[in-house]
Amino acid sequence: MYTNNRDEEVKLLKRLWTSQPTMCPKCGNAQLEHLHKKAKKSDCDWKCPACGEIYRTINMLKELPED
Numbered sequence: 001m002y003t004n005n006r007d008e009e010v011k012l013l014k015r016l017w018t019s020q021p022t023m024c025p026k027c028g029n030a031q032l033e034h035l036h037k038k039a040k041k042s043d044c045d046w047k048c049p050a051c052g053e054i055y056r057t058i059n060m061l062k063e064l065p066e067d
C-alpha cells in the first residue's frame, strides 16, 4: 500500500480512477501523470514524474487488505 490504511488507499484509488489531480503519496513532490500518455485504453496506470514511482491501480486493488 502507498497510504497508511485501507480507507486512504481506497480514496487514492478512486481519485486515480476518476483522473483527479493527485499528489504522489510517496514523495509528495509532484502530481501523478498517466503512465501511458498516448494509450487511452490503459489509463489505470500512473507514474510520479518526481520520484518515478509507478502506480498500477489494478495491482493496488488486488493488494488491499481484507477488512
Ligand SMILES: [Zn+2]
Pocket: 024, 025, 026, 027, 028, 029, 030, 048, 049, 050, 051, 052, 053
Ligand atoms: Zn513521487
